[in-house]
Amino acid sequence: MDDNLKTKENFILFELNNTTYAVKSLLVKQMEMIDEITPVPNAPEYIDGIVFSRGQVIPVLNLRKRFGFEISVYNLSTRLIVVQHQERSVGLVVDSSREFISLDTSTIQPPPEYISGLSGKYLEGIATIDKRILLILDLESILKMSDTTINN
Numbered sequence: 001m002d003d004n005l006k007t008k009e010n011f012i013l014f015e016l017n018n019t020t021y022a023v024k025s026l027l028v029k030q031m032e033m034i035d036e037i038t039p040v041p042n043a044p045e046y047i048d049g050i051v052f053s054r055g056q057v058i059p060v061l062n063l064r065k066r067f068g069f070e071i072s073v074y075n076l077s078t079r080l081i082v083v084q085h086q087e088r089s090v091g092l093v094v095d096s097s098r099e100f101i102s103l104d105t106s107t108i109q110p111p112p113e114y115i116s117g118l119s120g121k122y123l124e125g126i127a128t129i130d131k132r133i134l135l136i137l138d139l140e141s142i143l144k145m146s147d148t149t150i151n152n
Helices: 063-067 139-143
Strands: 008-016 019-024 028-033 047-053 056-062 079-085 088-094 096-104 123-129 132-137
Touching: 008 063, 008 079, 008 088, 008 132, 047 079, 047 088, 056 063, 063 088, 079 096, 079 139, 088 139, 096 123
Parallel strands: 019 132, 056 088
Antiparallel strands: 008 019, 008 096, 028 079, 047 056, 079 088, 123 132
16 A cells, blocks of 8 residues: 555544543444443453343453453443454443544554553554544454453
8 A cells, every 4th residue: 555645544432541542443333331241250350241232142341451440330421332353243341432533544653662561552553633642442452361362
């Protein structure tokens, strides 16, 4: 691809711990309010359980727990963003989500090297829109559990 060509990519924005994150909209199947989550024994601590949504059982990954943030109780703003990655559906619990944007891909920068540790490994890139920083998720890294991946 020619680097001089400007291309746009669509993203769903969500809030988590007072920070704005983005996930590629092509990967998002649906967004829902949190209903009933069924706990699963011996699941990793960042898996809240499973939900039954649109005829499918979906594991629920709490991004606050995955990122090591303080846990908060679900409220009316809490959303479940169901993403599709490599033929797997996974629900991501976020604080809120209401925005859809189209970004020029040339505005997306790689994460700085000094955050490439634990927190940076979950980021695909960083963009700024009107003085607002957007952290773009790397779903593949988020869905990895040690040496295995979340399957359903």
